[in-house]
Amino acid sequence: TNQCKILGIETSCDDTGCAIVDDSGNILGEALNSQQEIHLNHGGIVPPVARDLHLKNIEHVVQSALKNANMKLEDVDAIATTVKPGLSLSLLVGMKYGKKLALESQKPFIPIHHMEAHALTIRMVQKVEFPFLVLLISGGHCLLAVARNVDDFLLLGKSRDDAPGEAFDKVARRLKLRNRPNFCNMSGGAAIELAAQQGDPLSLPFPAVMSHHRDCDFSFAGLKNKARRHIIDQEENFGVGEDGIIPGVHDVCASFLLAVAKHLCRRVERAMEYIELKCLLPPSNRVLVVSGGVASNKYIARMLGVVCREMKYKLAIPPPKLCTDNGVMIAWNGVEKWRAGIGIAQNIDEVDIEAK
Ligand code: KG4
Ligand code: ZN
16 A cells, blocks of 8 residues: 655745644644744735744754654655745745755655645545545635646636735735734634624625626735725724724625625636536536635635535535645645655755745
């Protein structure tokens, strides 16, 4: 059999992650250092700052994951590391460290595509066979694809501007949601989801987005700008509270969340229609996998569930912890490649990062 234990390293953005995963999908050990808190104080990710933090933490994160697994480097079969896409300065830290470990221990090196890893994480926890439809929605990504095999993806559409998580983060920042004590440790998306629970989603109408575009692309900048203009209007007309927040904040959050969810649902529905037309998925494989940080939004998940019911798809979403960036998904992608006998670097010196 292809029994294996793979060590995975992730540094493509602002999380330094490492995990050891076996071919049954057991997480033997893991460690994660998130830089989110630090970047929030900068109002966004500053690449050299991210690089320095990866450099500072990577050794400790990898050693913690091994210790947590009660393993030594000799005990793993290969080192898998994200090499694309992402911030080049961040990717470089992980790749160099992963290569160093591989050379030291004389283990194979498996370069990993961050998006492919997100897309296949579900297979670690649930039986989902190729091919399937996948929607990746996070702070940095927004795409729809048919996952045909471990190394074969058909891209159906992507965002032409912001990713949905990015739009949530920017609107949350404009609303100054972090001034509220109970929101201060939350991502923008999670804060908007929570605030939206007390608001009326129909109070602020948003126009339909890209309804005349006959493809599966997305656009969130228009929705974000509409929210921004509304917030400015409200500030000018009604002022802000002691915490700097406008009175109608909950309604803005609820309406914006509904607009984003609707847009996601419409594009997914389009993709399902296109799949039907082109016979891209056999009826038995009608599964929609959703991953990325925004996939942990319960409101969006529920609305996607409605689309799936209508279109006779099954909806599969990994647990929130596995939706966001981490070493586990990279290690699991290493397992998938190892089992398929593909993707092991023949010449480790020739492996390089690709930011895009
Ligand atoms: O996957 P992730 O950890 O990092 C990447 O962007 O790759 O996703 C983080 C993004 C942030 O933009 C955050 O606002 C969003 O996911 N997010 C959410 C929720 N939790 C995190 N968006 C909407 N609803 C949530 N509950
Ligand atoms: Zn990601």
